[in-house]
Amino acid sequence: MQGLPVGPGSRVSQVWPREREGADLSCESPLHADVLVIGGGMAGAMAALAARAVQARVVLVRRAKGATALSSGAVGVAPDVWAAQREPFASRLTTMAAARRVAASRSEHPYAVVGGALEGLEDALAFAAAELAELFAPPQEHPSVLATPYGAIVSCGLAQRTMVEADLVARRSLLAVVGFRGHLGFDAHLVASGLARWAEAGAPRAVAMEIDLFMREDQAVARPHELARALEVAGAAEEAGRLVRNTLPVGAEVALFPPVLGLSPSMRVMERIAEAAGVPVAETVSDVPSVPGLRLVAALEARLAAAGVPVISGSLSAAEPGEPAHVDGREVCAASWVLATGRYVGGGVVRRGRLREALLEIPVQASEAGVSGVHLAGRPAATLTFRERRLAHPLMAAGIRVDRSLRPLDAAGRPVHPRLFAAGAVIGGHDAAADGTGLGVAILTGILAGRAAAGA
Numbered sequence: 001m002q003g004l005p006v007g008p009g010s011r012v013s014q015v016w017p018r019e020r021e022g023a024d025l026s027c028e029s030p031l032h033a034d035v036l037v038i039g040g041g042m043a044g045a046m047a048a049l050a051a052r053a054v055q056a057r058v059v060l061v062r063r064a065k066g067a068t069a070l071s072s073g074a075v076g077v078a079p080d081v082w083a084a085q086r087e088p089f090a091s092r093l094t095t096m097a098a099a100r101r102v103a104a105s106r107s108e109h110p111y112a113v114v115g116g117a118l119e120g121l122e123d124a125l126a127f128a129a130a131e132l133a134e135l136f137a138p139p140q141e142h143p144s145v146l147a148t149p150y151g152a153i154v155s156c157g158l159a160q161r162t163m164v165e166a167d168l169v170a171r172r173s174l175l176a177v178v179g180f181r182g183h184l185g186f187d188a189h190l191v192a193s194g195l196a197r198w199a200e201a202g203a204p205r206a207v208a209m210e211i212d213l214f215m216r217e218d219q220a221v222a223r224p225h226e227l228a229r230a231l232e233v234a235g236a237a238e239e240a241g242r243l244v245r246n247t248l249p250v251g252a253e254v255a256l257f258p259p260v261l262g263l264s265p266s267m268r269v270m271e272r273i274a275e276a277a278g279v280p281v282a283e284t285v286s287d288v289p290s291v292p293g294l295r296l297v298a299a300l301e302a303r304l305a306a307a308g309v310p311v312i313s314g315s316l317s318a319a320e321p322g323e324p325a326h327v328d329g330r331e332v333c334a335a336s337w338v339l340a341t342g343r344y345v346g347g348g349v350v351r352r353g354r355l356r357e358a359l360l361e362i363p364v365q366a367s368e369a370g371v372s373g374v375h376l377a378g379r380p381a382a383t384l385t386f387r388e389r390r391l392a393h394p395l396m397a398a399g400i401r402v403d404r405s406l407r408p409l410d411a412a413g414r415p416v417h418p419r420l421f422a423a424g425a426v427i428g429g430h431d432a433a434a435d436g437t438g439l440g441v442a443i444l445t446g447i448l449a450g451r452a453a454a455g456a
Contacts, residue, residue: 030324030331031310033059035453038316038359039340039348041066042439043424045300046124046446047338047453049131052307056454059334060304061312061327065297067345067425072285073259073292074146075136076432077125077157077440078102078111086200089169095143095157096122102437108367108397108429110441115404117448124444125158134265135299137164145169145203147177147256147284149186151194153203154285157440160292162261162270165254166282168195171204176252176279178244180227181210182220186258191284204253211243227260228291232267241276248279255279259286263294318360321419336419336453339408340446341426343399348426354378357400357426363411365428366398392434399428406449421449 035051037044040062048058078099080092093101099121103111111118125139136158143155145168153168166175175195179188188208195206214222214230222230231237244255255273261283262269274281286292304311314328321337341348341359348358355364355377366376366384376384376394384395400408400422407415408422423445425438432438 036334044340047450050450074156075158
């Protein structure tokens with residue numbers, strides 16, 4: 001990952017570099033590019049941006065916006081799943097140390113498959129944070145620990161700027177959990193009492209408070225994005241801050257809100273509330289429907305546009321790198337492809353008699369009790385899951401297999417095509433619900449695949 005430019009200031013021009021000109025990607029087909037990225041989630045966007053950073057011509061095709069809009073706002077990279085429940089946050093593994101341990105203990109995990117390229121994980125996170133600098137805070141060596149809307153906690157290697165002030169590792173004194181009186185979607189008392197269970201691990205003391213902000217009857221059931229929009233209106237965030245100032249418990253160090261601090265970072269909802277309240281402000285991570293997830297989708301789309309990546313919505317016909325493919329009748333041709341279509345939510349893996357990769361019919365493998373193979377993909381889904389949620393579920397880690405260069409493999413273990421690469425959840429061997437590495441895998445493999453496809 002050495003030498004990869006990061007940040008908008010280091011970006012290539014929004015038009016193709018002069019030495020790569022000769023193809024018109026403006027509107028009419030056929031479209032010619034160096035790299036075709038299939039999938040518009042985190043993995044696909046990182047692949048496209050990484051390829052553009054080394055001056056490749058890139059086209060991104062997506063059927064829909066995918067699972068990225070479901071993101072909680074916390075990017076799981078490599079949480080210390082080996083830590084005891086009450087082990088102090090400060091003594092837990094760093095993000096990089098935890099990632100190395102994942103790779104050492106799970107041979108099919110993408111962190112293990114990419115081999116020495118895992119050492120570029122920190123650079124990959126820095127690249128993602130710099131590309132989306134308005135949204136994400138810079139990554140730290142130690143993961144952040146953030147509260148959920150239910151009083152649980154999550155560990156993350158990258159977090160949205162609206163969340164980092166409530167990092168439980170950094171806070172030592174009182175945390176005020178802010179609820180909206182009469183609103184049914186967030187229980188501040190539940191969050192505060194839940195966080196009390198983590199006091200031994202180093203979480204600050206939390207106390208619930210409520211403010212009389214959304215008091216109309218129809219606002220009692222307003223959805224998260226509606227509250228987020230309401231707080232963007234001129235004067236609304238300032239009023240919220242004044243109410244917090246008047247109600248804030250003595251000694252409170254930060255005010256922790258529900259995950260509704262605006263849909264657009266440019267509206268500065270968090271900053272406006274904090275200025276009026278006189279204390280730092282943050283929000284919890286989100287459940288679905290997710291305002292932070294919508295922010296992430298918007299940020300990715302804006303960054304792709306600024307980087308000069310044409311985004312085409314539609315269904316891609318099966319072909320292979322170097323041959324013309326068609327997106328709802330429009331011809332697209334690229335020397336290299338990156339397959340970043342997700343798994344079940346994104347539609348990259350489907351059941352057609354057995355689990356199959358949806359676009360190119362690449363075999364899907366699953367693992368059970370240390371045994372892997374395509375034969376498991378033909379079993380009923382119910383036999384690949386277990387009643388205990390924390391166990392390793394073969395169904396949830398099923399996906400295509402790749403070599404160290406992230407080239408998809410056929411049933412015999414051979415690359416499907418020398419210029420076809422894969423990234424993100426379509427790659428098997430990891431279960432985001434169990435190991436917490438989902439978006440970390442998307443970022444790392446997306447960047448690696450994008451660079452490989454661009455010949456970097």
